[in-house]
Amino acid sequence: MTNTLKMINMMVWRRVKEITRYKLNFTIELIMSLIWGLGLMIFGFIIDPAKLNSIGSSNYAVFLLLGVAFQHYQSAAIWVAWEIKGELTKGQIEYTFASPVSRYVYMLSSSISQAIVGTLFGVIPMFATALILLGNFPIPSSFLIASVTLFLTFLALCQIGVIMSSAILLFKDVSAIMSILNFIFQITTGMFVPLQFMPDPLRIFAFFIPLTHGIDLSRHFIMGTNTVWPVELELVMLLVLTLFFSILAKVSISRLERKAKEEGLALA
Amino acid sequence: MMQTKIETMVETNTVNPVLGETLIQATGLWKTYKSGSKHTIALNDVNIHVKEEEIVCLLGPNGAGKTTLVKILSTLLLPDRGRAMVMGYDVVSQGDRVRKVIGYAGQDSERSAFFRLTVRENLVFFASAFYGLHKSEVNKRIEEMAGEFDFKDCLDQYFISLSGGQKQTFIIMRSLITRPRVVFMDEPSKSLDPLTASKIRKYLKDYARERRAAIIVTTHNMREAEEIGDRVVMMNKGKIIFDGSPEKMRKSVTRAEVIQINGNGVHEEVKKHLAHVKGVISVQQENSDLRIFCEDAYETLPVVVNLLKDNGHRPGIRIENLTLEEAFKIMVEGEVK
Numbered sequence: 001m002t003n004t005l006k007m008i009n010m011m012v013w014r015r016v017k018e019i020t021r022y023k024l025n026f027t028i029e030l031i032m033s034l035i036w037g038l039g040l041m042i043f044g045f046i047i048d049p050a051k052l053n054s055i056g057s058s059n060y061a062v063f064l065l066l067g068v069a070f071q072h073y074q075s076a077a078i079w080v081a082w083e084i085k086g087e088l089t090k091g092q093i094e095y096t097f098a099s100p101v102s103r104y105v106y107m108l109s110s111s112i113s114q115a116i117v118g119t120l121f122g123v124i125p126m127f128a129t130a131l132i133l134l135g136n137f138p139i140p141s142s143f144l145i146a147s148v149t150l151f152l153t154f155l156a157l158c159q160i161g162v163i164m165s166s167a168i169l170l171f172k173d174v175s176a177i178m179s180i181l182n183f184i185f186q187i188t189t190g191m192f193v194p195l196q197f198m199p200d201p202l203r204i205f206a207f208f209i210p211l212t213h214g215i216d217l218s219r220h221f222i223m224g225t226n227t228v229w230p231v232e233l234e235l236v237m238l239l240v241l242t243l244f245f246s247i248l249a250k251v252s253i254s255r256l257e258r259k260a261k262e263e264g265l266a267l268a
Numbered sequence: 269m270m271q272t273k274i275e276t277m278v279e280t281n282t283v284n285p286v287l288g289e290t291l292i293q294a295t296g297l298w299k300t301y302k303s304g305s306k307h308t309i310a311l312n313d314v315n316i317h318v319k320e321e322e323i324v325c326l327l328g329p330n331g332a333g334k335t336t337l338v339k340i341l342s343t344l345l346l347p348d349r350g351r352a353m354v355m356g357y358d359v360v361s362q363g364d365r366v367r368k369v370i371g372y373a374g375q376d377s378e379r380s381a382f383f384r385l386t387v388r389e390n391l392v393f394f395a396s397a398f399y400g401l402h403k404s405e406v407n408k409r410i411e412e413m414a415g416e417f418d419f420k421d422c423l424d425q426y427f428i429s430l431s432g433g434q435k436q437t438f439i440i441m442r443s444l445i446t447r448p449r450v451v452f453m454d455e456p457s458k459s460l461d462p463l464t465a466s467k468i469r470k471y472l473k474d475y476a477r478e479r480r481a482a483i484i485v486t487t488h489n490m491r492e493a494e495e496i497g498d499r500v501v502m503m504n505k506g507k508i509i510f511d512g513s514p515e516k517m518r519k520s521v522t523r524a525e526v527i528q529i530n531g532n533g534v535h536e537e538v539k540k541h542l543a544h545v546k547g548v549i550s551v552q553q554e555n556s557d558l559r560i561f562c563e564d565a566y567e568t569l570p571v572v573v574n575l576l577k578d579n580g581h582r583p584g585i586r587i588e589n590l591t592l593e594e595a596f597k598i599m600v601e602g603e604v605k
Contacts (some may be wrong), residue, residue, distance in 0.1 A: 002400075003400060006396065006397065006400055007397050007398075010393055010396050010397035011397065013393070014382065014385065014393050014397075016466070017384070017385055017389060018384040018385065019384065021384045022384075050269075080551070083554070087380075090379040090380050091374065091379060091380045094339075094344055094374040094380075095372060095374060095394075095442070096378055097343075097344055097372065098342045098343065098344055098367060098372035098374075098452075099367055099372075099394075099398040099399065100364060100367040100368040100398065100399065101397070101398045102364075123574050126549075142602075187303075202387075240438035258346070261343075261344065261345055261346045263301070263302075264301070264339070264344075264345060
C-alpha cells in the first residue's frame with residue numbers, strides 16, 4: 001500500500017512538473033477549463049428544457065458537466081495504455097520492467113495520477129466556473145455519494161486500461177481497439193445524450209459497461225434524475241463489473257506479460 | 269568516491285548462502301525466437317557465472333546472443349530451457365526478487381526518460397517511484413555520481429536538450445543510483461566521448477570492488493573489455509566460445525603473434541610476396557602499417573627481413589601481441605586453439 005501511494009505521489013509530482021514546464025501553454029489550458037465550464041452553461045441555457053423533463057431534471061448544463069467529468073476520468077483511466085505504448089516506442093519499457101515495481105500497481109498509478117492532476121487543473125476549475133455562474137450547488141451528501149460512484153466507475157475503467165496496456169505489450173499497437181472503446185464509451189453510455197432516448201438494444205449493451213451506471217447514478221444523486229434501471233441494481237452492477245474487470249486485468253497482465261517475455265518486450 | 273560502507277540496497281541481506289560469492293549463475297540456457305516459420309536460436313546451452321567484485325565483458329558479433337542473455341538475467345525475457353540465478357533468486361520463478369537487486373541499462377534506451385523533466389528530476393522520479401528511495405538520499409547520490417562523471421553541469425538541463433552521449437551517461441547513472449549488487453549494462457559506452465567513457469569505466473571498476481558487485485557489460489569495444497573486464501566471455505551464434513581473461517583470450521587463438529612493419533614505401537609486389545612467406549598466415553594493412561600474422565614470429569622474422577632487404581627496403585620492424593580486436597575477429601572466424 002505504501003509503495004502504491006509513493007508511486008502515485010511521484011507520478012503526480014512528475015505530471016505537475018511536466019504540465020507546468022511550459023508556462024504559457026499551462027495558463028491557456030487552465031483558462032480553457034474555465035471556458036469549458038462557461039460554454040457548457042451556455043449550452044444548457046439554449047437547449048429546450050421540456051425535452052429533458054422526462055428524465056426528471058431539465059438542467060442540461062449540469063447534465064453535460066457531469067458527462068464531461070466522466071469523459072475526463074474515462075480518458076485518464078485508458079491513458080495508461082498510451083503511456084505504455086510510448087514507453088515501448090522510447091525503449092523505456094525495459095527499464096520499467098526490470099525494476100521491482102509491480103506492473104499492476106504501475107499501470108493503476110499511472111491512471112490514478114492522471115486523474116488527480118486532471119481533477120486539479122481541469123475538472124475543479126470547470127465545475128467551479130459553471131456552478132458559480134449557475135448559482136446552483138449540490139448538497140454535500142449527494143455530492144459525496146456521487147463521488148463514491150464516480151470512484152468505483154473510475155476503478156472499473158482503470159482495469160480496462162490495464163487490460164489494454166497488457167494487450168499492447170503483446171500486440172505492440174492496439175490503437176484501433178482503443179478508438180472503438182472510446183467510441184463505445186462516449187456514444188452508448190449516456191455521457192452526453194440521456195440513455196432513456198436510446199433504442200432498447202443499445203440500452204442492453206450499455207448495461208454491461210461500468211461507465212453507464214456511474215454516469216446514471218451520479219446524475220441521479222446530484223440532479224435527482226430518474227435512473228434507467230433501479231438504483232440498487234445499478235449499484236450492484238457497478239460493483240460486479242468492477243470486480244469482474246479487476247480479475248480480468250490481473251489475469252491478463254500476468255498472462256500477456258509472460259507471453260510478451262517469451263517473444264521479447266521490444267517494439268520490433 | 270563512495271565513502272559510505274557497502275550498503276544494502278533493497279534485499280542484500282537475503283542472499284542465498286548456498287551460492288556464496290557467486291552472484292550470477294546460469295546453467296544450460298536456451299532461447300529461440302520464432303518469427304512465422306523461421307526459428308532463430310539466440311542462446312544455445314549457455315553457462316555463465318559471475319562472482320562479486322567481478323566485471324565480465326560479453327563480446328561477440330551482432331546477433332551472437334549477448335543482449336538475449338542479459339535480458340534473461342534481468343528478467344525481461346524467459347528462457348526456453350535452463351536455469352539462471354541472480355543473488356540466489358531464480359530469474360523465472362522469483363523475478364520480482366531479482367528485480368530488487370539489479371541495476372539495468374539497456375541498449376537503445378537514450379530516449380527512455382521524460383523529456384520535459386531535468387536530468388535530476390528524472391533520476392529522482394525513477395529512484396523514488398520505482399525503488400522507494402527518499403528524495404534527499406537520491407539527491408545525495410546524484411551529486412556524488414555526477415561529480416565522478418563530471419556531469420554536474422547537465423543535472424538541471426532538460427533531458428530532451430542532452431546530447432546522445434549525455435543521455436547515455438544519464439542511463440548509466442540511473443542504473444547505478446540504487447546501488448545494486450548486480451548490474452547489467454548493454455553497450456554502455458555507446459555514443460560516449462573517450463574521456464567520459466574512461467571516467468565511467470573507472471567508476472565501474474571501483475564500484476564493483478567497493479560494493480562487492482557483479483557487473484556484466486556487453487560491448488563491441490575491445491579497449492573497454494581490456495580496461496574493465498576481469499573476464500571476457502566471447503559469444504558467437506548463441507554459444508559461449510571463450511571464457512577467460514583478456515590476456516588468455518589473446519593467447520588462445522592460433523595466430524598468436526604479429527610482426528608489424530612500417531609499410532610506407534614498401535612496393536605492392538613485396539607485400540604480395542610477404543603473404544607467401546612460410547609461417548605467415550595473413551598480411552593486413554592498417555593505415556601505414558603492415559601487420560603480418562604468424563604462428564611463430566621469431567621463426568618468421570628472419571625470412572621477412574631478408575625479403576625486405578633483397579627488395580631494398582629497411583622499414584621499422586617490431587614484434588607485437590595480437591590486439592583483443594584481432595583475437596576477437598579470429599575467434600569469430602572459428603580459429604580457436
